[in-house]
Amino acid sequence: MVDALREELADLTASVRAFLEWHAMTGADGLPGDPSALHEALGASSSEGGPAAARRADRGFAGLDAPAPAAPRGAAGAAFAPAAQRSAASPAHPEQRAAALASPPHPEQRAAEAQPPRAPVQPPRAPEPSPRPAVSAAAASRAEPAARALAAAQPESPEERSARLSLIAEEVRTCQKCPLHEGRTHTVFSRGDPLSEIVFVGEGPGAEEDQQGEPFVGPAGQLLDKMIAAMGYHRDGVYICNIVKCRPPKNRKPEPAEMAACSPYLASQLALIKPKVIVALGATAVQGLIGTTEGITKLRGTWKLYKGSIPIMPTFHPAYLLRQPGAKREVWSDLKEVMRHLGKSAPDRG
Ligand code: URA
Numbered sequence: 001m002v003d004a005l006r007e008e009l010a011d012l013t014a015s016v017r018a019f020l021e022w023h024a025m026t027g028a029d030g031l032p033g034d035p036s037a038l039h040e041a042l043g044a045s046s047s048e049g050g051p052a053a054a055r056r057a058d059r060g061f062a063g064l065d066a067p068a069p070a071a072p073r074g075a076a077g078a079a080f081a082p083a084a085q086r087s088a089a090s091p092a093h094p095e096q097r098a099a100a101l102a103s104p105p106h107p108e109q110r111a112a113e114a115q116p117p118r119a120p121v122q123p124p125r126a127p128e129p130s131p132r133p134a135v136s137a138a139a140a141s142r143a144e145p146a147a148r149a150l151a152a153a154q155p156e157s158p159e160e161r162s163a164r165l166s167l168i169a170e171e172v173r174t175c176q177k178c179p180l181h182e183g184r185t186h187t188v189f190s191r192g193d194p195l196s197e198i199v200f201v202g203e204g205p206g207a208e209e210d211q212q213g214e215p216f217v218g219p220a221g222q223l224l225d226k227m228i229a230a231m232g233y234h235r236d237g238v239y240i241c242n243i244v245k246c247r248p249p250k251n252r253k254p255e256p257a258e259m260a261a262c263s264p265y266l267a268s269q270l271a272l273i274k275p276k277v278i279v280a281l282g283a284t285a286v287q288g289l290i291g292t293t294e295g296i297t298k299l300r301g302t303w304k305l306y307k308g309s310i311p312i313m314p315t316f317h318p319a320y321l322l323r324q325p326g327a328k329r330e331v332w333s334d335l336k337e338v339m340r341h342l343g344k345s346a347p348d349r350g
Contacts, residue, residue, distance in 0.1 A: 158195055161272050165194050168268050172245050178261040180246035180254070186213030190241040190269065197342060199239045199275040200224065201266070202317065203284040204254050210247035215240050220319040224281070227318065231335050232344060239273055241266065243288030259288045270306065277338050278310055282317030296320075301334050313338045 169189040175181060188205035191214045200216075208218035216224045225235040244254045244262045254262075266288065270278070280286045283296040289306050292299070299314040306312050315334035316327050339345060 161194050164272055165190070165269065168265060168272075172265055175245070175262075175265075178246075178258045180244060180248060180258050180262075183249050184246040185210045187245045188213055188215050188242060188247070189245055189265075190239060191215055191217075192235070192239040193237050194239055194273055196237060196239040196273065197276040198233070198279065198338070199241065199270065199273060199277075200228070200279045200281060201285045201289060202240070202242045202281045203288075204242050204244040205247040206251055206319075207247070215242050216318075219322060220317065223318040223321055227331065227335060230332070231339055239269075239275065241269055243285055253284055254288075259284075263288060270310065275310060277341055278306055278312045279335070279338060280304075280312050280314045282320065283314075285317070286312070286314045300330060301337065303337075311341060313341075 169187075172187045172189050175187065184205075188209045202216060202220075202224075205215060206218050206220070209215055209221075215221070224240070228235050228238055243259055243266060245265060246262075248254050248258070278289065280289055283294075283299065286296065286299050286304065287293055289312055290304055292304075296314060296316060300316060302314070304312040304314060313334055315331050316324075321328055321331060336345075
């Protein structure tokens with residue numbers, strides 16, 4: 001009995017903390033005073049909220065159309081708060097502070113910073129076919145035979161899927177198809193759940209990822225975890241990978257030839273996982289997936305298609321958000337669009 005109450009209290013505390021942090025992320029400056037307005041805001045998705053809901057969203061109630069996710073027990077709260085607010089409330093993560101000061105900007109920052117963030121989010125649109133191929137025919141024909149064969153045969157069971165992904169990861173571990181292998185400490189294949197309905201694709205490993213052999217474990221990864229939690233998922237409940245599996249020197253953007261050399265691996269991963277949605281983090285991710293070289297400021301918030309079948313939502317890279325916290329509002333809007341597509345207009349509780 002006491003244990004049950006304690007558990008309930010822990011759930012409640014986690015939910016309240018997640019709600020407050022997530023509320024701060026959306027830029028809201030307090031709860032609506034009128035309880036009926038709160039009720040309306042909670043029930044109104046942007047597609048059905050009408051002008052009143054739109055006005056509330058303009059006032060900063062945008063995040064309220066989805067209740068905060070209950071953080072899994074033991075997990076950090078679902079904070080996805082602007083750095084300015086975080087640092088006002090609590091000291092920034094030391095790793096993050098050090099990285100902001102010391103490390104060269106991640107390539108995504110270069111691209112996104114070149115253009116000011118676009119203010120309005122595109123209205124919801126149905127996924128549209130991309131006019132460009134996902135990878136060049138030449139690159140596809142260079143696909144490692146094992147990776148191609150493994151992805152082609154559809155797995156019968158989750159165990160089989162994991163086993164095939166492990167074999168591809170093994171192949172990646174010894175890959176020497178491009179010069180990036182020369183400088184790597186570890187290859188970085190993926191993390192998370194291969195049964196996930198959603199896959200996040202980044203650009204390529206940074207210094208910490210190269211050291212640990214896992215994607216998105218550095219400061220950008222910590223922010224990505226918060227974005228994922230705000231959507232109602234746990235970091236280990238989604239699948240996360242990159243366009244290239246080895247760290248480009250000095251965090252430079254991968255060369256087109258390096259992306260092409262690595263693309264069969266990503267193609268195999270996606271063919272096995274068959275996610276319902278891909279979230280492309282930054283311009284390089286979109287470029288690696290569908291070949292476009294358009295800027296992320298233009299691309300973000302608009303559905304694309306991977307290989308004519310899997311919807312892609314391009315959004316800003318979390319490394320860019322670390323430098324431009326103001327762009328979190330746009331990213332949150334893109335992520336809510338993804339949730340709507342998945343029938344998750346409100347993050348699950350518990
Ligand atoms: N940035 C990326 O694009 N991928 C990582 O794994 C880490 C940082």
